[in-house]
Amino acid sequence: MAPDKNDVLYGTLGLMVIKTLEAMGPLHGYRIARRIEQISGNQLVLNQGTLYPALIKLEQLGWISSRWGTSESGRRVRVYALTRAGRTQLQREEAQWQRAASIVERFLKISEEPS
Amino acid sequence: MMLRALLWRLRAVVGSRQIDQELDDEIASHLAEATEEYVRQGLPPDEARRAAQRSFGGVRQAKEASRQVQSFMWLEDLARDVRHGIRTLGKSPGFTLAAAATLALAIGANTAMFSVLNAVLLRPLPYRDPGQLAMLWTEDPTQNLREGRSALWDVEQWRNQSQTFADMAVFDATSTTLTGSDGAEQIVGAAISPNLLSLLGVQPTLGRSFSTEDAGQSLVQISHRFWHARFGGSHDAIGASIVLDGRPSQIIGVLPPGFQIATLAADVWEPQAIHERVRGGDTWFVVGRLRPAVTVDQAQAEMSAIARHVNDQLPAAERNRGISVVPLTRQMVGSQARLALWILVGAVFCVLLIAAANVASLSLARSVARAREMAVRAALGASGGRIVRQLLTEGVLLAAVAGLVGVLLALVEIRVIRAFGPATLQRLNEVSLDLGVLGWALAISLLTGLLVGVVPAIATLRRDMRPSGEESGRSVSGGAAARRVRRALVVAEFALAIVLLIGAGLLLRSWWNVNSVDPGFRPERVLVMELSAPTTFNVPGQRTDLYHRVLEQVHAVPGVENVGIIGDLFIANSREQVVTIERDDGTVSERVRFRGDEVSAQFFESTETPLLRGRSFSRADGPNAPPVTIINDAMARRLWPGHDPVGRRFKLEQRASDRPWYTVVGVVTDMRRQGLERETVPQMFVPLEQNPPRSVDILIRTSLDNPSAMAGALRAAVHRVEQNASIYGVAPLDQQFGTFLTQRRFETSLLAGFSVVALLMAAIGIYGLIQYSIATRTQEIGLRMAIGAQASDIFCLMIGEGLTLSLTGLALGVVGAWSLGRVGSSLLFGVTASDPWTFATVSLLLTAVSTAACYFPARRAMALDPMAALRVA
Numbered sequence: 001m002a003p004d005k006n007d008v009l010y011g012t013l014g015l016m017v018i019k020t021l022e023a024m025g026p027l028h029g030y031r032i033a034r035r036i037e038q039i040s041g042n043q044l045v046l047n048q049g050t051l052y053p054a055l056i057k058l059e060q061l062g063w064i065s066s067r068w069g070t071s072e073s074g075r076r077v078r079v080y081a082l083t084r085a086g087r088t089q090l091q092r093e094e095a096q097w098q099r100a101a102s103i104v105e106r107f108l109k110i111s112e113e114p115s
Numbered sequence: 116m117m118l119r120a121l122l123w124r125l126r127a128v129v130g131s132r133q134i135d136q137e138l139d140d141e142i143a144s145h146l147a148e149a150t151e152e153y154v155r156q157g158l159p160p161d162e163a164r165r166a167a168q169r170s171f172g173g174v175r176q177a178k179e180a181s182r183q184v185q186s187f188m189w190l191e192d193l194a195r196d197v198r199h200g201i202r203t204l205g206k207s208p209g210f211t212l213a214a215a216a217t218l219a220l221a222i223g224a225n226t227a228m229f230s231v232l233n234a235v236l237l238r239p240l241p242y243r244d245p246g247q248l249a250m251l252w253t254e255d256p257t258q259n260l261r262e263g264r265s266a267l268w269d270v271e272q273w274r275n276q277s278q279t280f281a282d283m284a285v286f287d288a289t290s291t292t293l294t295g296s297d298g299a300e301q302i303v304g305a306a307i308s309p310n311l312l313s314l315l316g317v318q319p320t321l322g323r324s325f326s327t328e329d330a331g332q333s334l335v336q337i338s339h340r341f342w343h344a345r346f347g348g349s350h351d352a353i354g355a356s357i358v359l360d361g362r363p364s365q366i367i368g369v370l371p372p373g374f375q376i377a378t379l380a381a382d383v384w385e386p387q388a389i390h391e392r393v394r395g396g397d398t399w400f401v402v403g404r405l406r407p408a409v410t411v412d413q414a415q416a417e418m419s420a421i422a423r424h425v426n427d428q429l430p431a432a433e434r435n436r437g438i439s440v441v442p443l444t445r446q447m448v449g450s451q452a453r454l455a456l457w458i459l460v461g462a463v464f465c466v467l468l469i470a471a472a473n474v475a476s477l478s479l480a481r482s483v484a485r486a487r488e489m490a491v492r493a494a495l496g497a498s499g500g501r502i503v504r505q506l507l508t509e510g511v512l513l514a515a516v517a518g519l520v521g522v523l524l525a526l527v528e529i530r531v532i533r534a535f536g537p538a539t540l541q542r543l544n545e546v547s548l549d550l551g552v553l554g555w556a557l558a559i560s561l562l563t564g565l566l567v568g569v570v571p572a573i574a575t576l577r578r579d580m581r582p583s584g585e586e587s588g589r590s591v592s593g594g595a596a597a598r599r600v601r602r603a604l605v606v607a608e609f610a611l612a613i614v615l616l617i618g619a620g621l622l623l624r625s626w627w628n629v630n631s632v633d634p635g636f637r638p639e640r641v642l643v644m645e646l647s648a649p650t651t652f653n654v655p656g657q658r659t660d661l662y663h664r665v666l667e668q669v670h671a672v673p674g675v676e677n678v679g680i681i682g683d684l685f686i687a688n689s690r691e692q693v694v695t696i697e698r699d700d701g702t703v704s705e706r707v708r709f710r711g712d713e714v715s716a717q718f719f720e721s722t723e724t725p726l727l728r729g730r731s732f733s734r735a736d737g738p739n740a741p742p743v744t745i746i747n748d749a750m751a752r753r754l755w756p757g758h759d760p761v762g763r764r765f766k767l768e769q770r771a772s773d774r775p776w777y778t779v780v781g782v783v784t785d786m787r788r789q790g791l792e793r794e795t796v797p798q799m800f801v802p803l804e805q806n807p808p809r810s811v812d813i814l815i816r817t818s819l820d821n822p823s824a825m826a827g828a829l830r831a832a833v834h835r836v837e838q839n840a841s842i843y844g845v846a847p848l849d850q851q852f853g854t855f856l857t858q859r860r861f862e863t864s865l866l867a868g869f870s871v872v873a874l875l876m877a878a879i880g881i882y883g884l885i886q887y888s889i890a891t892r893t894q895e896i897g898l899r900m901a902i903g904a905q906a907s908d909i910f911c912l913m914i915g916e917g918l919t920l921s922l923t924g925l926a927l928g929v930v931g932a933w934s935l936g937r938v939g940s941s942l943l944f945g946v947t948a949s950d951p952w953t954f955a956t957v958s959l960l961l962t963a964v965s966t967a968a969c970y971f972p973a974r975r976a977m978a979l980d981p982m983a984a985l986r987v988a
Contacts, residue, residue: 029141030148048145048170049177052138053184060184073151075144078137 013054015097018063018090021082028069028077029055055080063089138181142174196508203509210481211513214474217876218517218563221463221470223524224869226548226556228463230529231536232456233555234546235448241373243316244404248443249411250377251283251401251418255436262439265401268394272425273401273438279414283403284311285387288379290647292841294358301843302341304359305381312336314404315376322353322368331388335364339372341382359383376402377446378541402443415440447541451941455862458939462618462869464559465611469873471563472604473880474513475570479604480887482506482571483597489575503572510568511561518560522548525556537857574600598888602920605884608877609924610931613961615870617932620953621943622863628945629859634852635747635786635795636722641848642822643684644829647810649839655738658807661837666715668832669815674825677816679721680803682712684812685851686788686796695772696754696765704769709750709797710788713806719745719783721814729761729781736780736802743802744777748785750797777801790855792944814848822847862942874964877924882968885917889976896976897984906977913976917969918962925961929954 020035021027027035032055033048058064063086069079082090146167153163171177204211239245251273252262267285274283284307291304309325318324320339335357337345346352356363370384377400405414418438426434448456482489489502529546536543574597646665648658662680669678694707716732727748736743751760764776777799785795803811813833817825826845833842889896896909936948946953 028144028148030145033145034152046170047172048149049142049172049174050180052142052177053180056181056184071144071148073148075147076140077144077148078141 012097013050014058014063015090015093017051017054017058017080018082018086019094021064021080022087022090026069026079026081028071028079030077031071032080058086061089062086135178135182138178142171142177146171146174192504193508196505197512199505200509200512204512207481210477214477214513214567215517215520217470217474218514218567219520219524220872221467222514222518222521222556222560222563223528224463224872225467225559226522226525226552227528227532228460228865229555230525230546230548230552231532231543232460233549233551235540235542236444236453236456237551238542238545238549240444240447241317241371242443245443247405247407247409248315249403249405249414250441250443250446251403252439252441253397253436254439255433262441264397265399266394266397267390267399269425270399270401271390272428273418273421276421276424277403277414277417279405279409279417280403281406282310282314283401284308284314285399285401286311286376286379287387287399288381289385290841290843291359291383292361293383294361301841302383303381304383304385305376305379306385306387307376309386311376311402312370314402317371317374319368320371321350322366324368325386329367329386332386333362333364334367334386335359336368336370336384337366338370338374338380338382338384342369357383359385373545377443403440411440411442452540452858454939455858455942458618458942459862459865459869462615462866465615466869466873466876467559467563468566469608469611469876469880471566472608473876473883474563475510475567476601476604476880477883478506478510478567479571479574479597479601480883482575483891502575506572506575507565507568510566511564513567514560514564517563518556521560522553522556525552537861540858540861570600570604571597598891601884601887605877605880605920606924606927608873608880609921609961609965610927612870612873612877613925613928613957614932614935615866615873616957616961617928617936617953618939619863619867619870620957621936621939621946621948621950622859622866624946624950624953625942625944626859626863629791629856632787632791633784634791635784636724636848638848638852640817640819640822641721642815642817642825642829643844643846643848643851644813644815644826644833644842645810645844646813646833647841647843649837649841651839652809655807658809659738659804661840662715662803662807662811664836665813665833665840666717668836669813669829672825672828672832674818675815675829676818677717677721679718679814680715680811681718681800681814682714682808682811684788684814685790686710693768694754694765695768695770697763697776698755699758702770707753707797709753709799711799711801713803713808713811714745714800715803718800718814721816722786723816724786725784727782727784728759729779731781732800732802734804737804742775742777742805743780745781745783745800746779747783747795747798747800749795750799751779751782753797791852792855792859874961877921878964878968881917881921881965882972884920885913885969886972888916889913889972893979893984896979897981900979900981901985909979910973910977913973914966914969917965917973921961921965925958929958 016036017032020032020039024031024035029051030048033046033051037046055064055066059066059080063083064080065083066078066080068076071077146164149167149170150160150163153166154160158166168174240248242248251265251270253265253269254263264287265285270283270285274280277283286305286307289304289306291302293300293302307325309327309330312319312324319336321342322336325334325336337352337357342348342352345357346355352366352369355366357366358364364383364385374380379400403414405411418440422436422438426436429436492502526548529548533544533546536546648661652658652661666678666680669675692707692709693704694709695702695704714732716734716736719726719731726745729745732743732745746754746760754760754765755763760779760782762779764778766772766776767774783800786798787793787795788798789796815822815825815829819825823846830842830845833840899912900906900909932954933949940948
């Protein structure tokens with residue numbers, strides 16, 4: 001029973017979150033948001049609030065886990081971490097994305113030819 | 116992971132407020148962090164805060180979206196699982212039907228059995244705070260008296276001295292003559308102390324309770340049943356008069372429907388004075404209410420001390436008395452019936468487990484067949500947890516349907532039990548489907564569903580660990596884990612079935628033993644009638660004369676072959692008394708537990724009890740003749756072991772007493788007048804004429820197979836002699852004998868039924884497994900045959916697989932039954948819990964059944980065409 005990707009992941013936000021957590025280790029919400037923005041070279045300006053429903057869904061799916069901790073500035077924050085299932089999922093998603101991306105790329109090339 | 120997701124959702128449902136709070140905190144610290152960063156970049160605090168809010172977006176929207184995710188996702192998933200489950204089950208109607216029917220039968224039987232347990236043992240008694248009610252009994256270890264009745268005078272002492280009891284009340288059953296327009300009639304009455312109803316916390320449906328001033332007055336409370344039968348449920352009953360024992364009594368109240376105390380359910384309840392100037396006989400049942408928070412142990416300790424104190428004021432012979440405090444709930448159902456019920460509930464639960472194991476095994480087989488479906492789903496991104504949940508949902512769905520049908524079945528079964536269950540089991544008439552029973556049905560359905568779902572789920576998960584490629588192609592390795600689980604299930608089924616079968620076997624042997632006990636009389640074609648002489652017959656001679664004339668009249672009725680009279684045919688207990696015996700080596704006084712009764716001359720002829728030695732009584736053994744006695748074999752062995760007792764003498768009490776010497780004139784076979792399962796007690800019989808009792812049992816041996824048909828003619832014959840004599844309790848003797856057996860019959864037939872079902876299910880289980888094993892190993896079998904295995908080798912291979920499993924189950928079951936045996940041994944009669952005969956028979960039976968179950972599929976395997984078998988793949 002495959003979860004509906006658009007529904008669950010808000011497009012690619014979920015993938016970005018788990019990829020970020022894989023790369024950076026456990027982070028709290030604000031750091032995740034900033035990291036995503038930074039990696040996209042600040043091309044992607046998140047509506048940071050939309051991050052939270054996505055985090056909840058990912059946690060429900062068991063791909064990330066959370067606990068309360070402290071930020072660098074000493075604030076009480078909820079820290080998210082990738083689970084083993086999340087790691088497996090990430091590999092799967094990455095492969096799928098790459099495949100999809102290559103198909104689209106090829107498709108775009110083909111459609112260029114007749115012109 | 117799956118568990119965490121589930122807990123997470125549960126928390127979202129249960130603790131939604133806390134989760135909201137946490138989300139608020141999280142967003143607040145997010146904004147604070149963002150603001151801080153903007154400040155570090157050089158913005159003034161105000162602007163920094165605004166910038167942070169801008170990049171966060173709508174706080175409210177974010178919360179709203181989060182909340183939606185929390186609350187709806189799991190519901191959506193559940194709905195999707197259920198829809199999918201219904202579709203899947205619908206796609207294989209054969210499996211669904213077989214599985215649901217098996218489970219429904221088991222759940223139905225469990226629900227019905229539990230409803231009995233619930234009504235008889237678990238449901239509180241219909242009194243206020245019934246846990247604080249207890250019966251108080253007089254006991255005397257030196258007289259072998261346990262749970263004896265008490266004297267009113269004693270109870271008054273207890274009541275005055277006790278701190279642990281808030282109050283005590285007494286009651287006793289009476290046989291009351293109701294005189295109406297249509298003649299006199301014997302009804303069940305009760306004499307109670309006026310405080311009984313308020314002590315129990317029972318309010319009359321109509322009218323008022325007794326007050327202390329009512330004691331000894333001609334007032335009466337009537338039962339709900341009597342009210343409807345006599346007064347049609349009219350309010351006019353209050354204040355009306357009925358004639359009881361010749362005196363008019365005024366009705367002041369109607370008791371609630373079904374009201375009873377202990378086992379006494381009377382139609383008329385009369386107030387009895389609780390004070391007594393002179394100490395009377397031990398004739399009363401005593402019930403007390405403990406003060407709040409007082410335990411039975413505390414009360415027992417106090418009452419034992421009070422008993423010692425009271426004993427000082429008693430005659431010397433009664434100074435060994437004690438008081439035992441027994442919770443009322445315990446009093447209602449004896450320990451044997453209690454144990455039997457629990458065993459039956461356990462047995463039927465085993466049947467459910469076996470049924471669940473069978474269905475789990477079936478769905479496991481299906482899950483292997485569905486391996487590809489699962490693999491595709493996993494490839495599409497379904498997590499293991501998701502698939503497991505799907506399988507669990509299917510199991511629970513199946514069990515839900517089965518539970519629903521099962522409850523309907525239970526409704527029917529409950530009616531059957533109420534109609535045919537043993538009347539000796541108290542409160543059986545209260546058996547019904549209440550919330551507790553429904554809760555139990557729900558719980559076992561859910562448990563069954565999880566059991567049925569979790570087994571294939573585990574096998575699926577194991578398979579999931581492997582890379583998905585391995586599932587494709589010819590490999591059947593996915594089935595290996597499943598097959599191991601199925602084998603374990605079959606072994607467990609056989610082990611459980613064996614335990615039940617051995618239990619049933621032992622009970623059947625006990626049944627057989629009880630039935631082959633020689634009761635010492637032949638109950639067929641005999642009618643028993645209780646007769647009590649009118650209260651005006653005060654002189655013994657009057658009563659003797661009455662009984663003689665009754666005997667003559669009854670004997671003259673056509674169809675009567677013989678008629679005899681005894682004081683009391685069935686006896687509950689016997690007392691120990693001092694007896695002085697003349698022996699060859701001198702006269703000795705000993706304590707002997709025995710029972711004495713008056714019988715008419717023809718009594719032993721009417722019961723066809725063989726006379727072993729000496730003679731019967733005759734009319735010549737009258738009141739003025741020398742006192743003579745007939746004793747039973749047990750009494751003879753007790754008084755003069757190894758000697759012929761005829762012509763010897765004994766007397767009651769000490770040598771010095773002025774009681775007469777009885778000369779033994781005959782010895783009769785032991786009669787089991789206490790029931791078939793009790794040891795015979797020594798008995799002595801004296802001629803009726805020497806001490807005619809007030810009420811007697813008349814035994815009439817007829818020439819009819821159905822002696823009840825003569826009841827009318829016999830009644831008329833008695834009334835021709837004396838119009839005012841009361842007759843009650845007319846019943847065939849074998850029917851009265853039957854009541855000794857009803858409870859045992861109930862237990863035995865239920866357990867036997869359960870164990871047969873268990874055996875059949877286990878057989879079906881092993882049949883299915885072997886069948887399936889052959890289906891999945893077709894190639895292997897083909898290969899074996901191709902390289903030279905004979906058909907008989909294949910046959911042995913398959914049979915061997917089955918027998919290994921069933922014998923393993925057998926071994927486990929035998930060990931289990933052997934160690935459980937001690938628990939139920941008090942239910943057995945004439946057979947030990949480790950009876951080798953039963954164990955051997957059951958083992959043989961089981962081996963035979965499992966061999967038969969494996970035989971048919973194994974034959975099919977033998978007939979496989981190797982080429983075809985190899986090509987299948």
